[in-house]
Amino acid sequence: MAGMKYDAIVVGSGAAGSVVVEALSGAGWKVLALEEGSWYNPFRDFAEGRAQRIPLGIVYEKDSLRPNMVKAVGGSMVFYAGVFFRMHENDFRTRTRSGCGSDWPVTYQELAPFYKKVEVFSGASGSNTNIFEVSREAYPNPPHPVSKGSQYFARGARALGYHPAPTPMSILSRPYRGRPACTYCAMCGQGCMVGDKSSPEMTYIPAAIKHGADIRANHKVLTIETNNTGRVTGVVFKDQDGTRHKAHSDLVILCGSALLNPALLMRSRGPAHPEGLGARSGLVGKYLMCHVNGRYMARFPEVVNGFMGISGGIDVQDFYEGAPEAGFHRGYTLYVSLLPRPPALFADWYLENWGEELVEIMNSYNRMIRLAVVGEDQAYITNMVTPDPELRDEDGFPRPRVVYRRTENELNLFGHAIDTARRICRAGGADDWEFFHISDSSAHPLGTCRMGDDPDKSVVDRWGACHDVSGLYICDGSIYPTSAAVNPALTIMALASRTAHRLIQRRSS
């Protein structure tokens, strides 16, 4: 390995990394991708329950929300639900349109071709009937069948004058490019063993391998190296046996997530970057966002088997842009998701009841539906990932320490979302039993290396290029200036696709 030279080195192989690796290797580049997590064989490991979520080694400050992700080839998407929303046009202009947050240096129109490209590659399923989205072309695949629970939800929403629409999914609704359609086994969260969920290990990673990309699991990047002029020269990494190596490239693309990127940048010090990489603005690690995530459960008169199917049915985005006088900025998406399952997990983790009260609830388990709330949280400079002053990882580096606290804004938003969920479900026929809670974790950590045109107020530019480190790009969820109110996977992939396209264009020219 010593002395090996690559056209590009990609750190991480999740939503962003996999897209970049596929694109660059597809363009004939010699690409090395280094992934700290393991490589799962979906057809064996997921079917046999061998896949384990490896913790990131994050330290959480007391009272902090506990965002987390997964280390794996394919990243957190290996275990994600498959919800595949585009951001809305106004999400890119929240300062201008809503007077809060920051405008992105990228517009929806600039990103739209890359949204489409990723959707086509992934075989996204959906319907272009969501009136809150910009008019768009048809999805590559039709929406999934609507479950009985989603039908109740849609009926209630329509009764209140709202606009339910099929939730876009990166799960195949019909066979597509050699992969089978979904069997609705509801195992998406444990890793799709069928092959219909378009997570990177089923789509971009196999394609990148065919292109000749060198993808290495269980390889941890220790530092990004720079020379005396401050330019990137490669990375130092540790292989699965703990042996250290250096790989050379004048282009390093960081796709390690909002939680891990800051630590790597801060510990990558060089003669021209004594404070670490991207340190000029002082914003590396700052403005961590996690969404307002929560659940609402309701119960209907007949069996709906809400534990079967997929984690996205019907959504409502009528309060996506907020609600007047409601005490919060921006808004949220509500969508029908899967029930916590198996029932033992629901009874144990979610409920505190015992006795007849518990049994009464559990006996109606198959009549329940669960809604997911994804709300836009505001970017606060006090929410951040910083190096822990005391705790070190196995390589002697400070462990990332997360500080994230919600404000009244986020709590008001959640309260409004629950009220909307309640009204919709009751209008759809639900009885007065309900269960809801705001999540104290999040699989959507965003921000920490924000994108912007002003080098003093952002870490990377509109293309993901680090303002003050030549040859260093970042293109995952960490570059989000605002969080929007939809699941981030598709936008992360589209941003990565756009950055890769830019790099290829520049090299060609």
Next chain:
Amino acid sequence: MRRRVFISACGVALIGSLQGKSSKADMDELQILLALAEVVVPDKDPATWQSSTAADELVSRWRSLEDSRRNELKTALQMLESEAGNSFDGKKFISLNKKQRIALVSRLLDRSEDFASNFSTLRPLIVRSFYSSKLGFERTGYRSTTQFIGYPEHVELAEIWE
């Protein structure tokens, strides 16, 4: 008569599960645990916690606890026994009727932090046992969705993983 069936069922479970190691104290504690399970997840079939897939599951989970953890939890079971004796003329917890058991558990949860702390482990143990069992699936209408006949036709991508 029903109580005799209950003790007999527990005895069978214990003989099978604690063969060679069982003591009367172990058996008594298991009986109290199963009686507590009747309070935590009361089932329409009164024999559920005497002999069923749920009872088997609970005994199995109880046995697989680390000794130190199980010993901690035993103190909660002993508290139930002791409180039953004090409150109901020397009766054992397993001899109380349903209403008396519920009242006793509620009282201990209100008054004893130690009991409440151990109950926060015992409750999930019982709840998980019941709702992971075949009987629990039947009661909730849950159907496992992981039963695959075989792997799908997926040759092109599957080859990469071999």
